[in-house]
Amino acid sequence: MRNIKLTIEYDGTNYHGWQSQDNALTIQDVVKKAIHTLTGEECVLTGASRTDGGVHALGQVANFLTNSKIPADKFSFALNTLLPDDIVIKKSEEVDMDFHSRFSSRGKKYKYLIYNSRKPSALLRNRAALVHLPLDVEAMKKSLTYFLGTHDFSAFRASGSDIKTSVRTITGISLNEISSMIAGDGENGSKLLELEISGDGFLYNMVRIIAGTLIYVGSGKLKSDDIPSIIESRDRSRAGKTAPAHGLYLVEVYY
Amino acid sequence: MRNIKLTIEYDGTNYHGWQSQDNALTIQDVVKKAIHTLTGEECVLTGASRTDGGVHALGQVANFLTNSKIPADKFSFALNTLLPDDIVIKKSEEVDMDFHSRFSSRGKKYKYLIYNSRKPSALLRNRAALVHLPLDVEAMKKSLTYFLGTHDFSAFRASGSDIKTSVRTITGISLNEISSMIAGDGENGSKLLELEISGDGFLYNMVRIIAGTLIYVGSGKLKSDDIPSIIESRDRSRAGKTAPAHGLYLVEVYY
Numbered sequence: 001m002r003n004i005k006l007t008i009e010y011d012g013t014n015y016h017g018w019q020s021q022d023n024a025l026t027i028q029d030v031v032k033k034a035i036h037t038l039t040g041e042e043c044v045l046t047g048a049s050r051t052d053g054g055v056h057a058l059g060q061v062a063n064f065l066t067n068s069k070i071p072a073d074k075f076s077f078a079l080n081t082l083l084p085d086d087i088v089i090k091k092s093e094e095v096d097m098d099f100h101s102r103f104s105s106r107g108k109k110y111k112y113l114i115y116n117s118r119k120p121s122a123l124l125r126n127r128a129a130l131v132h133l134p135l136d137v138e139a140m141k142k143s144l145t146y147f148l149g150t151h152d153f154s155a156f157r158a159s160g161s162d163i164k165t166s167v168r169t170i171t172g173i174s175l176n177e178i179s180s181m182i183a184g185d186g187e188n189g190s191k192l193l194e195l196e197i198s199g200d201g202f203l204y205n206m207v208r209i210i211a212g213t214l215i216y217v218g219s220g221k222l223k224s225d226d227i228p229s230i231i232e233s234r235d236r237s238r239a240g241k242t243a244p245a246h247g248l249y250l251v252e253v254y255y
Numbered sequence: 256m257r258n259i260k261l262t263i264e265y266d267g268t269n270y271h272g273w274q275s276q277d278n279a280l281t282i283q284d285v286v287k288k289a290i291h292t293l294t295g296e297e298c299v300l301t302g303a304s305r306t307d308g309g310v311h312a313l314g315q316v317a318n319f320l321t322n323s324k325i326p327a328d329k330f331s332f333a334l335n336t337l338l339p340d341d342i343v344i345k346k347s348e349e350v351d352m353d354f355h356s357r358f359s360s361r362g363k364k365y366k367y368l369i370y371n372s373r374k375p376s377a378l379l380r381n382r383a384a385l386v387h388l389p390l391d392v393e394a395m396k397k398s399l400t401y402f403l404g405t406h407d408f409s410a411f412r413a414s415g416s417d418i419k420t421s422v423r424t425i426t427g428i429s430l431n432e433i434s435s436m437i438a439g440d441g442e443n444g445s446k447l448l449e450l451e452i453s454g455d456g457f458l459y460n461m462v463r464i465i466a467g468t469l470i471y472v473g474s475g476k477l478k479s480d481d482i483p484s485i486i487e488s489r490d491r492s493r494a495g496k497t498a499p500a501h502g503l504y505l506v507e508v509y510y
Contacts, residue, residue: 009377056378080375088377120335122264122343123311123382178434 001065003099004072006031006079007091008060013126013246014086017053018060027051027087031062034082038075039068048101048253049108052205054126054245059090061253063101099255107171107254109198112211113247116218117190128192129211129247135218137177137193143217144173146227147197147210154234156213158205158242166234168206172198175214196251205242213240256320258354259327261286261334262346263315268381268501269341272308273315282306282342286317289337293330294323303356303508304363307460309381309500314345316508318356354510362426362509364453367466368502371473372445383447384466384502390473392432392448398472399428401482402452402465409489411468413460413497421489423461427453430469451506460497468495 008031016024020032032045043064051057070078075092083089098104113128115121116135121128150169157166178194195214197207213230216222222230222240230238263286271279275287287300298319306312325333330347338344353359368383370376371390376383405424412421433449450469452462468485471477477485477495485493 011377011380058378076374085375085380086377088375090374119331119345120340120343122266122341123313125266125340127378 001067001097002072003063003065003095003097004075005061005063005093005095005099005101006075006089008057008062009088009090010057010060011086011126012051012054012056015053017051017055018047019050027060028062030083030087031079031089034079035064035066037082038078039066039070041066041068046101048105049250051248051250052245055248055250056127056246057250059252060250061101061105061255063095063099065097101253104255105201105253107198107200108202109172109196109251109254110202110207111197111249111251112195112207112243113249114193114195114211114215114243115190116193119190121190124192126246129215129244131215131219133219134189135193135215136220137175137191137218139220139224140193140214140218141175142224143214143227144175146225146231147173151231152234153203153206153231155230155236155239156206156209157203157236158209159236163203166203168199168201168203170197170199172196198254208243208245208248209236209239209241211243211247215243216240256322256352257327258318258320258350258352259330260316260318260348260350260354260356261330261344263312263317264343264345265312265315266341266381267306267309267311270308272306272310273302274305282315283317285338285342286334286344289334290319290321292337293333294321294325296321296323301356303360304505306503306505307500310503310505311382311501312505314507315505316356316360316510318350318354320352356508359510360456360508362453362455363457364427364451364506364509365457365462366452366504366506367450367462367498368504369448369450369466369470369498370445371448374445376445379447381501384470384499386470386474388474389444390448390470391475392430392446392473394475394479395448395469395473396430397479398469398482399430401480401486402428406486407489408458408461408486410485410491410494411461411464412458412491413464414491418458421458423454423456423458425452425454427451453509463498463500463503464491464494464496466498466502470498471495 048061072094076089115128154166303316327349331344370383
C-alpha cells in the first residue's frame, strides 16, 4: 500500500466545488473516478481545501492510498489523459503513510483577483470579480497590515460554520496591480488587482470576506483604519460583503 | 441615419469565429441579433477582422448604420445587457458615415500567448497554446527583427487564400515572458510567453504561422537566422506549423 500525493490545478467554473455531494458534479468525484478507471480501486481521496463552486486552484493537494504498481510520478500523466481539460494533475509523488493532505497542512496561500473597470471583461468573466466603482488602491494597501498576525477572525467568517476556534494567523498579505492577458483592452483606467494571502489556516469564506472588505475600503464605504475595530468586534456584519467565488484561487498548500 | 462603431472584446472559445455562416454560432450573428432586439432593425454589421473559431479579441471593431435614436455611447451598455457574457461591447461611438471598420483600417495589433510547460494548464487551456518542449526564448527573440519591415509574406500565408498581394509591413514585433494569473502554479520552469505583432495588415493565418515558426526556432527545429531565407523563399512549407487558434488575440485595430 502506498500513499500518493497529487497537486491539482483546476478551473472551478463548471463544478460545484471540490467536495462530493449528491446530484452535483464536483472535482473530487471526477478525480476519484479517473483514479478508479486507472487502478480499478475505489479510493478515499482527501483534499486539503474544500473549495466552493466556482473557486479555482493552482495547487490544490489531495492524497489517496493505492495498491497499484504504477510509479508515483506517472500518475499525473496517466490521470491527465483521463481527466477533462479543466482539471490537471500538475504533480504526483509518493509520501509517507502518515501524510494527510488536510491535517498535515501547515498553512495555505490564496489569491483573489479583482477586475476594476466600468465594463465587464469577456475573457476574465469567470476569473476575476468585477468591481465597477473606481477603487482607491492606496487606501486598500494601507489596510493590509492590520490583518497580519494572530487574531480572532470571527468578523471574517461565514455564519453557520461550527469550528472550535476562529483564531488564525495571517503570515503574509499583499495587493498589487498586475498585467493580465487582457492588458491593452483599451478600457481607460481599468485594472486587474491581485490580493495574495498566506496563513496557517482560513475560516470558511474568510479570504472572500477579506476581499469584500478591502473592496469596501477601496470604494470609500470603509476607511483603512476601520479594520482593527472590525476585527476586534468579532461581528460579521461589520465587515464587507463576501466577494464572489470566481475571483478566488487556492495557490498553494504548505506542509 | 448614423454610423456606429463598436469596440468588442470576446472569448472565442464557444464560437465558430466572427463571420456569419450557415448552421454555426458566430460572434457576428450574436451581436447582430442583439442590435436587432435593441433597435428593431436588421443591420449590416461589418467587422475589421474575420477572426477564426477559437480566436479571441480584446478590441475587435465593427460598425453598422442605424436610424435608432439611442445615444451612441449608450449602445455599449444596452447591448451588453442582451449579449452573453463571453462577448462584451467595450465602447460605442458615432463615426463619420464613410467610416468602414475593415477598409478604413490602417493596421492591426495581435498577440499570441504560448504556455511553455511540461504539463497543461486548466486555467489557460483555451487562452494559450501549450508547448511541451522547453523553448529557447533568446533564440526566438533574435529572430524577431527579421520579420520587421515590408516583405512578401507568402511563406506565412495559409494556402488557398486568394489575395492580390502578399506584401505586408510589420511595424512592431516583441516577445516577452509575462506573469499570468496562474503564476505560482508550482510547475518548475513553466512560463507564459506573449508575442505581440503590429502591422498594416495580415494575411490569412499569418500571425499563427509566425508564432508556429518562432516555436520551431525556440525548440531548435529552425535557427534564428533561417528566417530571412524562409521569407525570401515565399514557400509556405519552409515556415513552421500554424499555431493553434486559441492562443491568438486581436488586440487593436488602428484607424
